[in-house]
Amino acid sequence: MKTTHILAIALIAIIGTVVTYACLSTAPNTISINAFGATFPQPFLTATIIEYSTIKPNIQINYQGGGSGRGVSGLTNKVIDFACSDAPLTKTQRAAAPDVLHIPETIGAITIAYNIPGIDSGLKLTGPVIADIFFGTIKTWNDPAIVALNPDLTLPARDIVVITRSDGSGTTNWFTKYLSLVSNNWKTHIGANTTVEWKVGISQSGNSAVASTITTTDYAIGYIELSYALENKVPVVAIKNPAGNFISPTLESTTAAAQSLPSPLPLGSDSWEDIAILNTNGDQAYPIVTPTYMLVYKDLSVIPGMTMEKATAIVQYIWYVVHDGQQLASARQYAALPSNLVEINERTLSTITFNGEAVPTH
Amino acid sequence: MTKLTGDNIFKCIVAVIAAFAAIILIVNAYVLITGSVRVFSVSGFGFISGRSWNPGASTFGVLPAILGTLITSGIALLVGVPLSLGIAIFIVEMAPRAVRVPFSYLIEMLAAVPSVIYGLWGMFVLRFWVLDYIETPLNTYLGWFPLFSGTPTGYGFLTAGLILAIMIIPTIASVSREVISAVPNSIKEAAYGIGATKGEVIHHWVLSYGRSGIFGAIILGLGRAIGETMAVTMVIGNAAGAKGMPVSLFQPGQTLPSLIAGGFFDSQTPLQSSAYIGAGLVLLVISLLINIAAHVMVTRVLKVKGGAIE
Numbered sequence: 260m261k262t263t264h265i266l267a268i269a270l271i272a273i274i275g276t277v278v279t280y281a282c283l284s285t286a287p288n289t290i291s292i293n294a295f296g297a298t299f300p301q302p303f304l305t306a307t308i309i310e311y312s313t314i315k316p317n318i319q320i321n322y323q324g325g326g327s328g329r330g331v332s333g334l335t336n337k338v339i340d341f342a343c344s345d346a347p348l349t350k351t352q353r354a355a356a357p358d359v360l361h362i363p364e365t366i367g368a369i370t371i372a373y374n375i376p377g378i379d380s381g382l383k384l385t386g387p388v389i390a391d392i393f394f395g396t397i398k399t400w401n402d403p404a405i406v407a408l409n410p411d412l413t414l415p416a417r418d419i420v421v422i423t424r425s426d427g428s429g430t431t432n433w434f435t436k437y438l439s440l441v442s443n444n445w446k447t448h449i450g451a452n453t454t455v456e457w458k459v460g461i462s463q464s465g466n467s468a469v470a471s472t473i474t475t476t477d478y479a480i481g482y483i484e485l486s487y488a489l490e491n492k493v494p495v496v497a498i499k500n501p502a503g504n505f506i507s508p509t510l511e512s513t514t515a516a517a518q519s520l521p522s523p524l525p526l527g528s529d530s531w532e533d534i535a536i537l538n539t540n541g542d543q544a545y546p547i548v549t550p551t552y553m554l555v556y557k558d559l560s561v562i563p564g565m566t567m568e569k570a571t572a573i574v575q576y577i578w579y580v581v582h583d584g585q586q587l588a589s590a591r592q593y594a595a596l597p598s599n600l601v602e603i604n605e606r607t608l609s610t611i612t613f614n615g616e617a618v619p620t621h
Numbered sequence: 622m623t624k625l626t627g628d629n630i631f632k633c634i635v636a637v638i639a640a641f642a643a644i645i646l647i648v649n650a651y652v653l654i655t656g657s658v659r660v661f662s663v664s665g666f667g668f669i670s671g672r673s674w675n676p677g678a679s680t681f682g683v684l685p686a687i688l689g690t691l692i693t694s695g696i697a698l699l700v701g702v703p704l705s706l707g708i709a710i711f712i713v714e715m716a717p718r719a720v721r722v723p724f725s726y727l728i729e730m731l732a733a734v735p736s737v738i739y740g741l742w743g744m745f746v747l748r749f750w751v752l753d754y755i756e757t758p759l760n761t762y763l764g765w766f767p768l769f770s771g772t773p774t775g776y777g778f779l780t781a782g783l784i785l786a787i788m789i790i791p792t793i794a795s796v797s798r799e800v801i802s803a804v805p806n807s808i809k810e811a812a813y814g815i816g817a818t819k820g821e822v823i824h825h826w827v828l829s830y831g832r833s834g835i836f837g838a839i840i841l842g843l844g845r846a847i848g849e850t851m852a853v854t855m856v857i858g859n860a861a862g863a864k865g866m867p868v869s870l871f872q873p874g875q876t877l878p879s880l881i882a883g884g885f886f887d888s889q890t891p892l893q894s895s896a897y898i899g900a901g902l903v904l905l906v907i908s909l910l911i912n913i914a915a916h917v918m919v920t921r922v923l924k925v926k927g928g929a930i931e
Contacts, residue, residue, distance in 0.1 A: 332886065420774050425884070426887050452677035453887075454675075454677060457862075460860070461873045462858065
């Protein structure tokens with residue numbers, strides 16, 4: 260290669276890099292907020308981000324998924340401005356990231372989605388049967404336990420393909436908590452956590468990968484957040500609730516479950532570990548429902564590169580999500596926050612500081 | 622003292638640049654060793670021989686992932702090497718000139734395809750071919766044989782191995798092509814002169830002459846197969862822990878790179894991070910051992926056999 264050629268290539272590379280940077284560098288007054296974590300509330304969050312960008316065009320919010328586990332570890336390492344996690348922080352996590360506030364941002368349902376060729380809807384299961392399927396003790400779709408619950412369906416003599424999450428996931432946390440609640444076998448041998456040691460099946464990372472694996476794998480079953488099931492048009496199981504009714508996951512049955520949030524609720528600075536709305540008593544309540552949280556440091560100055568301006572933008576965005584943003588929830592089948600939760604969030608947000616100075620919330 | 626001539630300065634610069642290669646390896650090893658001290662001090666040898674991977678209970682064992690790495694790489698070589706050599710021989714010895722050049726470019730372009738593209742193609746296309754035409758028939762008729770047992774889903778060791786086979790073809794084929802075309806014409810002409818057929822010439826002279834070079838190409842390909850992360854993660858089914866212990870070709874499993882990529886960023890405790898770094902150390906050691914074994918083989922085994930001239 261001639262020297263002139265090499266020089267020409269080098270020149271093109273340099274010009275290309277400079278031009279790219281020039282195009283990417285945003286206007287000086289743009290504030291960019293970075294966050295990642297739970298995929299469970301992502302469809303809702305994405306909607307709020309798009310809507311918020313029309314209200315405050317100079318604030319750019321980048322929310323990537325990655326799973327609740329990744330969100331919590333990112334926030335602990337202070338590489339993001341806030342995190343989302345469906346699983347509230349555990350005692351150890353709170354010790355590793357002290358002064359992190361919980362802000363419940365929406366309430367959603369975890370669905371059991373399935374792909375049985377020829378059966379487009381109507382599958383009914385109970386909690387213990389779901390536990391046995393995910394434990395691997397029920398192996399085929401025509402198992403007597405499933406047939407007994409679904410006398411109207413012709414269930415195939417095919418192996419069940421279980422799809423689970425591979426990453427640290429709040430969805431997994433609540434799903435396995437539910438299974439521990441309904442099955443002693445599950446509780447003693449697997450238990451509940453953001454990652455558990457699955458006995459069977461294929462694992463994928465994130466709600467959307469699990470959803471697409473279910474839709475592309477015949478005879479599969481898996482657990483995903485409701486809006487992912489609707490988006491992928493995959494049928495979901497009606498689960499028997501404590502009142503004895505088989506309830507499909509819908510906005511109504513999620514909202515019905517949300518009525519049973521315990522009272523009084525903790526403050527944002529307290530532990531939310533015991534707050535669960537699984538298997539509640541409502542007649543029409545869907546049994547696997549959970550609030551999901553935004554996690555943010557009480558004093559935002561602990562995050563490198565934080566300014567008062569950026570701190571204000573973060574707090575005001577979160578304020579928007581728990582207030583006006585709630586109108587976007589129902590279209591994506593998330594239940595809007597009940598007023599007592601909004602009230603607690605307001606109190607929590609007003610305690611956030613930057614270098615000890617209060618941050619304006621709205 | 623040597624004179625400060627242009628040549629000497631150039632020599633110094635090149636020596637420094639070359640030293641970087643060694644330094645990078647040492648720094649890498651240092652980081653991996655210090656980072657994994659914690660998990661080895663907690664689990665000891667159990668980290669390597671353990672089958673359970675359960676962050677919730679703080680038990681970490683990488684045996685299933687080690688076996689998964691070896692099995693998928695093994696499948697990749699088994700399928701990829703004959704195909705690559707076939708391609709290389711075709712290009713050098715048989716293809717008409719008009720085909721040779723574009724075909725060589727085509728093979729080299731395959732190497733430029735990002736692995737995530739292979740992964741997507743594996744997930745949406747190859748997986749179903751493997752499921753419909755390999756796994757389902759084998760499982761239906763030979764399902765009693767452990768290797769073909771289980772529930773075929775298209776996610777698992779076989780699909781991962783096959784996608785790796787496709788990914789290592791450009792590496793092995795293009796290096797082998799260079800090696801084969803370096804075989805002197807005089808040797809081939811002499812072989813034809815004593816009445817050898819084309820097949821015999823390729824088998825006895827060309828491949829034999831280029832043996833150590835081709836072996837080197839295979840080791841390069843194996844290196845890529847062992848370390849490949851993205852494409853494997855997308856098709857192997859990510860079965861962590863004991864259920865990833867390989868029994869059947871069709872079952873979901875895990876390799877060391879897919880284990881690390883899948884979980885490192887979720888690490889909740891220092892021990893868990895350390896376990897992923899430990900898995901990285903095991904991967905590095907496996908790669909180094911294979912490379913050393915390859916060198917020993919090239920220098921000792923291949924050269925002493927008659928006929929092979931470097």
